[in-house]
Amino acid sequence: MRVLVLGGDGFCGWPTALHLSDHGHDVTILDNLSRRAIDLELEVESLTPVRALGERLRVWRQVSGRDIGFVRLDLATEYDRLVSVLTRLRPDAVVHFAEQRAAPYSMRSTGSKRYTVDNNVRATHNLLTALVATGGETALVHLGTMGVYGYGWSGSAPIPEGYLTVKVPTPDGDLEREILHPANPGSVYHLTKTLDQLMFAFYAHNDGLRITDLHQGIVWGTQTPQTARDERLVNRFDYDGDFGTVLNRFLMQAAIGHPLTVHGTGGQTRAFIHIRDTVRCIEIALSNPPEPGAKPTVFNQITETHRVRDLAELVSAMTGVEVANLPNPRQEAVENDLVVRNDRFLALGLKPTTLSEGLLEECTDIAARYCDRVDPSKIVCRSVWREGMAVAEDLLT
Numbered sequence: 001m002r003v004l005v006l007g008g009d010g011f012c013g014w015p016t017a018l019h020l021s022d023h024g025h026d027v028t029i030l031d032n033l034s035r036r037a038i039d040l041e042l043e044v045e046s047l048t049p050v051r052a053l054g055e056r057l058r059v060w061r062q063v064s065g066r067d068i069g070f071v072r073l074d075l076a077t078e079y080d081r082l083v084s085v086l087t088r089l090r091p092d093a094v095v096h097f098a099e100q101r102a103a104p105y106s107m108r109s110t111g112s113k114r115y116t117v118d119n120n121v122r123a124t125h126n127l128l129t130a131l132v133a134t135g136g137e138t139a140l141v142h143l144g145t146m147g148v149y150g151y152g153w154s155g156s157a158p159i160p161e162g163y164l165t166v167k168v169p170t171p172d173g174d175l176e177r178e179i180l181h182p183a184n185p186g187s188v189y190h191l192t193k194t195l196d197q198l199m200f201a202f203y204a205h206n207d208g209l210r211i212t213d214l215h216q217g218i219v220w221g222t223q224t225p226q227t228a229r230d231e232r233l234v235n236r237f238d239y240d241g242d243f244g245t246v247l248n249r250f251l252m253q254a255a256i257g258h259p260l261t262v263h264g265t266g267g268q269t270r271a272f273i274h275i276r277d278t279v280r281c282i283e284i285a286l287s288n289p290p291e292p293g294a295k296p297t298v299f300n301q302i303t304e305t306h307r308v309r310d311l312a313e314l315v316s317a318m319t320g321v322e323v324a325n326l327p328n329p330r331q332e333a334v335e336n337d338l339v340v341r342n343d344r345f346l347a348l349g350l351k352p353t354t355l356s357e358g359l360l361e362e363c364t365d366i367a368a369r370y371c372d373r374v375d376p377s378k379i380v381c382r383s384v385w386r387e388g389m390a391v392a393e394d395l396l397t
């Protein structure tokens, strides 16, 4: 397949591009390198030393003998160039990772809220119109989030894969309707993903685009077999308060003896997936596109669910580092249950990497190896959901 990977310089996009290239697909990366610019703005770097994209691509050619193309382009603002790229490459499929993806960063300021909506909504809508304008045959696989469902529902009804069958009362009796699961976003970032879903429903129905939306949980881990082939191919590892995700943050904190930064009681339950499984899921989704005219296919791209305090206790037991319960900078349910259906990927052959297999390796191979690169002043999350909310002052350095 000819595959265009939008956001292919990022944490999920880079290992996906290498995985697809390694499996014989003809891959081109499109990225505006905005993630690298945000690192400069936040004055923070990936824990792992990420090389310039040109060097990454040269090293990949050396170790694999395969070429990956690169187009530097801003999806949100360079529509005409996007149409030209699609016309020239005629990809069989596009994988869309190219959005601002950190919830704390999206809540950091009025400017970052506006940037996140402008960037993400325009990027997705530009892509959809460009796909229609170039013939509508290219399949789209989008990286969405479990957070579109929200975490505030009471009870433990399993979260279905995208759609819910509901009974609508009428004077003549109940009618059954299949609807998108109600959206309940917990941040401006998550809000943009719920807007993406509506755009997908419209363009699938109106223009027959073939769209798969992957409702992915929190990705943990760093390396895949391809990124581990040479140190210069290493994947990024965000640890800072805005872009670092919870489990990777705990592993990095343990490596430098920093108290584990549990927000509130740690009663939040979330869904997780290892980066090795992310790349496999994308390939499975590419091989199983919906028919033209069908509603978007939704997969819940998750393999396990865990409560934040249980993860902290696990890492603490493994490393001896203490757990700190900090004021929660977010507006979110203090405790929640989470039961998620993920039957579709399992039925299509996914064999999940579990925490029990991958955690120790991640601790020693990545967190401990690069821990001298940590800037401790960047660990505590300073982005709060509403003005006046407390941050963990005593841990700020």
Ligand code: NAD
Pocket (backbone or CB within 6 Å): 006, 007, 008, 009, 010, 011, 012, 013, 030, 031, 032, 033, 034, 035, 036, 073, 074, 075, 076, 077, 096, 097, 098, 099, 100, 101, 119, 123, 143, 144, 145, 146, 216, 217, 218, 219, 220, 245
């Ligand atoms: P990332 O920030 O590391 O990568 C995103 C890439 O997209 C970056 O390289 C960035 O430069 C690029 N990009 C952003 N806006 C762009 C634009 N307008 N034009 C061109 N390129 C642009 O993020 P990630 O962790 O790799 O996440 C990728 C996708 O997966 C995101 O859409 C995110 O919402 C989703 N996701 C991530 C996680 C996770 O835990 N990392 C979990 C669930 C879903």
Ligand code: USQ
Pocket (backbone or CB within 6 Å): 101, 102, 103, 104, 144, 145, 146, 147, 148, 216, 217, 218, 219, 243, 244, 245, 246, 247, 249, 261, 262, 263, 264, 266, 268, 270, 271, 308, 330, 332
């Ligand atoms: N948390 C802590 N301590 C920390 C960091 C986070 O207790 O040091 C808590 C948060 O308060 C939250 C939970 O851990 O309750 C998850 O936070 P996170 O930063 O790991 O994940 P989140 O903000 O939800 O976002 C990440 C990705 C995003 C993706 C999402 C999937 O950044 O791109 O969409 O995971 S999901 O959570 O399923 O919506």
